[in-house]
Amino acid sequence: MLEAVVFAHRAFEHALPKLQALSATTVTKTRTITTGPLPEWDAGQAVQIEEQIDIAANWLEIRHLMWNYVGIVRSNRRLERAQRRLRILQAEVTTYYWDFLLTRDLIELRNLLTVSELIVECAIRRKESRGLHFTVDYPNSGDVRDLKDTVLD
Numbered sequence: 001m002l003e004a005v006v007f008a009h010r011a012f013e014h015a016l017p018k019l020q021a022l023s024a025t026t027v028t029k030t031r032t033i034t035t036g037p038l039p040e041w042d043a044g045q046a047v048q049i050e051e052q053i054d055i056a057a058n059w060l061e062i063r064h065l066m067w068n069y070v071g072i073v074r075s076n077r078r079l080e081r082a083q084r085r086l087r088i089l090q091a092e093v094t095t096y097y098w099d100f101l102l103t104r105d106l107i108e109l110r111n112l113l114t115v116s117e118l119i120v121e122c123a124i125r126r127k128e129s130r131g132l133h134f135t136v137d138y139p140n141s142g143d144v145r146d147l148k149d150t151v152l153d
Contacts, residue, residue: 043101045099048100048101049096049100049101049103049106052105054096055096055103055105055106055109056105058089058092058093058109058113059105059108059109059112061085061089062086062089062109062112062113062116065082065085065086065116066082066116066119069081069082070082070116070119070120070123072133073136074123074133074135074136075135075136075137076124076135076137079120079123079124080124082120083117083120083121083124086113086116086117086120087117089113090113090117093106093109093110093113096109097110123135126138128140
């Protein structure tokens with residue numbers, strides 16, 4: 001939690017000069033920001049989503065996909081299949097995101113999909129079995145000197 005507080009403070013300090021330059025915003029060292037009323041949100045051509053079942057079905061599909069193809073025992077074939085299916089779901093969710101008014105469920109679905117894609121991408125990049133995750137295509141763990149993170153660039 002301390003890390004969150006530190007980085008929130010750093011983000012504020014970084015944003016402060018930009019906020020002051022953008023408008024007649026009053027910002028003091030006590031972090032009080034006074035602004036005028038915000039403009040009304042323009043939703044463009046977005047409409048109310050007709051069926052929540054689409055979001056629920058996609059959520060369930062992601063859960064099953066991650067459990068069945070990106071679980072404890074992995075293979076390149078299953079990871080690539082998961083990646084292909086997640087890309088299809090991403091296209092669907094992107095369409096929802098622009099065509100329908102945002103809801104909490106839709107935002108959570110998008111975030112769940114993003115995290116799932118990152119997990120799969122990192123798992124594909126890992127060419128070893130490590131910790132709890134066993135990759136049938138790379139049954140041996142890496143040399144201790146070669147251990148590195150697989151966080152995306």
